[in-house]
Amino acid sequence: MTYRIDVLPAAVRAIRKLPPEAKRRIQAVIDVLAEEPRPPAAKKLTARPEWRVRTGDYRVLYRIEDEVLTIVVVHAGHRRDVYEK
Template identity: 50%
Template sequence: MSRYDIELRPAAIKALRRIDHQDQRRIRAAIALLGENPRPPNATALQGRPGFRVRVGNYRIVYTIDDGVLLVVVITLGHRSDVYRG
């Protein structure tokens, strides 16, 4: 399988900065793994909009995949209680 590039949208970068450093490390590691396998076994397809989500503890990473150019775009991330709002 080819390696996917990873792009973080501004909302994802902003959200990541607000998270404590220990959880940031876990989330960054999970995002890096999406470059190796953008559809891991724990990824769930979103309902009502295109994309996937992956769980990292109490946090969720919401992303889309462009197989044509081998790109994973992290749309947003955040605590499970509010990541889907807006």
């Protein structure tokens, strides 16, 4: 069963600012999330309601809404910046 992917506007802005190679890697991760929202590499964050998946030095933070089969990408970016509010 395929999940719908929603990317928040703030995440879109953050992804646009990344280098081309990072954009490709993040897009590939997001595509995988549509098929498998909890891949083995994903981790549930302890202090936040989001999940995290790593791709090199970059992270994608997302929420899973199982009742409506939706993945909401909250933020994406370099690991040093992505956890800041």
